Amino acid sequence: xxxxxxxxxxxxxTSVIPSPEEFKNLLPRVxxxxxxxxxxxxxxxxxxxxxDKGLSENWHLGQHCNTTAQWPGxxxxxxxAAKGLKDPVTWQxxxxxxxxxxxxxxxxNGETTPSMFQITFGACGYETRVWLNxxxxxxxxxxxxxxxxxxxxxxxxxxxxxQPVNRLNVRIADTMDAEIPRGKQxxxxxxxxxxxYQTNTGAVRSVWIETVERNRLRSRIGVISEVEDRxxxxxxxxxxxxxxxxTIRLKIYPTEKNAEPLATSDFKLYLEAGQKEQxxxxxxxxxxxxxxxxxxLYCVVAQLIDANGYEAEIEAQFGLRKIEARGRYVYLNNxxxxxxxxxxxxxTATYEEMHRHFYAMKALGCNLVRxxxxxxxxxxxxxxxxxxxxxxxxxxxxxxxxxxxxxxHRAELLRMLALLETNPSVIIWSLYNxxxxxxxxxxxxxxxxxxxxxxxxxxxxxxxxxxxxxxxWHHISWEGKLKSDLLTAHLYTPELDRWKELLDRxxxxxMEGVAAFPLVVGDPFFYRxxxxxxxxxxxxxxxxDYGGPKDAEERTERIRQFKTELRRRPIAGDVYTQATNIExxxxxxxxxxxxELSVPPGLLLSAFTLPENDTTEIKKAGANNQ
Numbered sequence: 001x002x003x004x005x006x007x008x009x010x011x012x013x014t015s016v017i018p019s020p021e022e023f024k025n026l027l028p029r030v031x032x033x034x035x036x037x038x039x040x041x042x043x044x045x046x047x048x049x050x051x052d053k054g055l056s057e058n059w060h061l062g063q064h065c066n067t068t069a070q071w072p073g074x075x076x077x078x079x080x081a082a083k084g085l086k087d088p089v090t091w092q093x094x095x096x097x098x099x100x101x102x103x104x105x106x107x108x109n110g111e112t113t114p115s116m117f118q119i120t121f122g123a124c125g126y127e128t129r130v131w132l133n134x135x136x137x138x139x140x141x142x143x144x145x146x147x148x149x150x151x152x153x154x155x156x157x158x159x160x161x162x163q164p165v166n167r168l169n170v171r172i173a174d175t176m177d178a179e180i181p182r183g184k185q186x187x188x189x190x191x192x193x194x195x196x197y198q199t200n201t202g203a204v205r206s207v208w209i210e211t212v213e214r215n216r217l218r219s220r221i222g223v224i225s226e227v228e229d230r231x232x233x234x235x236x237x238x239x240x241x242x243x244x245x246x247t248i249r250l251k252i253y254p255t256e257k258n259a260e261p262l263a264t265s266d267f268k269l270y271l272e273a274g275q276k277e278q279x280x281x282x283x284x285x286x287x288x289x290x291x292x293x294x295x296x297l298y299c300v301v302a303q304l305i306d307a308n309g310y311e312a313e314i315e316a317q318f319g320l321r322k323i324e325a326r327g328r329y330v331y332l333n334n335x336x337x338x339x340x341x342x343x344x345x346x347x348t349a350t351y352e353e354m355h356r357h358f359y360a361m362k363a364l365g366c367n368l369v370r371x372x373x374x375x376x377x378x379x380x381x382x383x384x385x386x387x388x389x390x391x392x393x394x395x396x397x398x399x400x401x402x403x404x405x406x407x408x409h410r411a412e413l414l415r416m417l418a419l420l421e422t423n424p425s426v427i428i429w430s431l432y433n434x435x436x437x438x439x440x441x442x443x444x445x446x447x448x449x450x451x452x453x454x455x456x457x458x459x460x461x462x463x464x465x466x467x468x469x470x471x472x473w474h475h476i477s478w479e480g481k482l483k484s485d486l487l488t489a490h491l492y493t494p495e496l497d498r499w500k501e502l503l504d505r506x507x508x509x510x511m512e513g514v515a516a517f518p519l520v521v522g523d524p525f526f527y528r529x530x531x532x533x534x535x536x537x538x539x540x541x542x543x544x545d546y547g548g549p550k551d552a553e554e555r556t557e558r559i560r561q562f563k564t565e566l567r568r569r570p571i572a573g574d575v576y577t578q579a580t581n582i583e584x585x586x587x588x589x590x591x592x593x594x595x596e597l598s599v600p601p602g603l604l605l606s607a608f609t610l611p612e613n614d615t616t617e618i619k620k621a622g623a624n625n626q
Contacts, residue, residue, distance in 0.1 A: 028122040028205045029152065030378045030422050031219040031316045037210035038106055044071045046078050049096040060131040060169040065100050075172065075202030090198060099170040099203060105162040114214040114310055117157040122205025123375060124172060125149030126180055131169040132161060149201055150375030150396055151415040174201045179405040181412040183373040183396035190399050197583050200348050214241040216312035217304045222421035224464045225320040227333050230287045236278050236302060240271045245307050250282050253299040289333045290319025290424040292367040295388035317385060319424035325466055325485040328529040330572045339573025340606050341368035343537060347582045349592065351377045356595025358383055361579055363597060364589060365605025370575050373397050373433055384425035392428040398437035405437055406450045417462065432470040441474050442521040448476050455483045471536055473515040477525035489515045490537035494547035500565055506533060507569045532572030539576045542587035556599045567606050576604055
């Protein structure tokens with residue numbers, strides 16, 4: 001596809017413009033721009049600031065770092081390299097480090113266009129400050145300090161801000177503070193060991209500088225589809241420096257964009273300076289629906305065109321799909337589906353390793369991956385779209401329940417949502433897991449009210465998802481109405497007879513004595529199969545505290561037995577724990593480095609029919625052994 005008046009690229013800093021297919025895999029983002037960029041990964045100067053004196057001593061003016069580190073990479077590994085050690089360095093309470101590098105001034109192509117530069121960090125933190133040539137930068141959101149370590153953030157740079165040789169200084173700080181979103185990284189509350197892991201923080205994803213238009217669409221697209229009428233609602237975010245009349249033009253293509261567009265539409269509007277969201281709707285006639293068996297994807301090209309005809313363009317893949325919790329079952333595209341899930345904790349896995357993990361989980365027979373309170377490279381979400389894996393995403397949790405921890409939790413959630421609304425594979429979001437960060441959920445009305453408010457926010461703002469309030473137990477009932485689309489339970493036992501007993505009690509509607517804590521808190525709740533039951537963690541076979549089989553053959557047979565009992569009952573899905581070994585949790589089915597299976601392919605693919613008293617057939621989750 002030829003793009004008129006594209007974003008003008010950097011001519012001297014990138015010698016080869018990648019092809020569209022190559023381009024998709026080079027930067028950690030979901031939504032693409034057809035421009036060129038300078039990747040700033042590689043060797044940076046590095047220094048440790050144990051006394052946190054760098055700010056007062058103006059280290060941002062340079063010349064304080066005497067060792068080097070490879071970006072991206074964790075603070076822990078960079079400290080180890082600086083000390084000549086192989087294993088990552090552990091730190092306590094607080095860590096502060098600085099990075100520095102130089103880069104040449106990129107040159108725009110000769111034509112005069114309304115362009116500027118943008119520096120983007122794929123993920124960095126938890127607390128990040130950035131200086132360009134000694135000047136503190138502010139993010140597009142207006143932050144002098146960016147908080148968060150799981151999502152990207154950007155800085156706009158005018159051409160006049162750049163010199164022939166430019167210097168970037170980055171200060172990264174993190175703490176063991178239990179009030180910030182941590183996932184399963186240790187904190188003051190939960191110390192390393194068992195299910196709690198070493199910190200892995202800092203410069204964890206790529207950083208790059210690219211050309212962007214002064215007036216453009218930001219790299220985030222929300223997609224809400226209606227499968228009945230083939231209408232797709234796109235939520236776009238405009239970024240305007242020059243107020244005026246603009247046109248948003250949408251073009252929908254099959255996966256290959258060299259064909260004619262399937263649909264196109266223009267939307268004329270006046271835009272003030274600043275940033276705002278705008279919904280536009282387009283019909284995709286005869287569109288095929290997206291599902292794990294048939295992951296049909298389309299490409300949307302969205303252009304913002306100014307009065308002079310200059311275009312700022314972004315593109316993304318999307319699919320039409322609808323997810324519902326209706327009665328005791330989950331429905332995908334108005335058909336019942338059983339969720340054959342697996343718990344996935346990426347840990348320190350590279351993008352290439354995660355890529356292998358996802359194909360391996362598909363080979364196991366899974367149609368669902370529960371990404372457990374962690375951030376992953378955004379390209380993994382696109383991969384799930386392409387190979388047909390449903391995703392259950394969770395907000396990395398804080399470790400204490402306070403007003404500040406809830407504020408930090410909400411900010412992290414909104415950042416994640418802004419960047420993950422495009423992917424049809426994402427169907428479920430968890431707000432909390434096992435009370436982590438919400439330990440007083442059973443006793444504190446403020447904690448419950450926050451979770452209820454965020455559940456209602458999803459219902460209004462993001463109806464394309466199912467939402468779980470607190471996964472595992474302690475779901476919230478308000479006036480007898482569950483504030484969760486799924487009633488989930490974490491059930492662990494190595495004994496088959498005990499397993500049968502727990503499943504029977506769960507499906508009979510018992511709210512106590514099933515999981516580690518009561519399943520529901522708040523007002524009385526009476527289960528009558530009005531909500532899907534999902535056993536969202538089970539197994540753990542191989543983890544010392546859970547007991548279980550001694551070898552792969554015995555583990556395989558135990559999984560088959562437990563899975564059979566799940567499918568004999570009116571349960572909507574299950575999530576086996578877990579995909580790979582990680583630190584002290586030695587219960588994985590997939591080699592963390594090679595992606596090879598230690599059990600037979602298809603082991604987690606469920607039986608194909610509902611109980612005998614229900615003749616409706618479950619959608620089959622065919623295993624893809626690629």
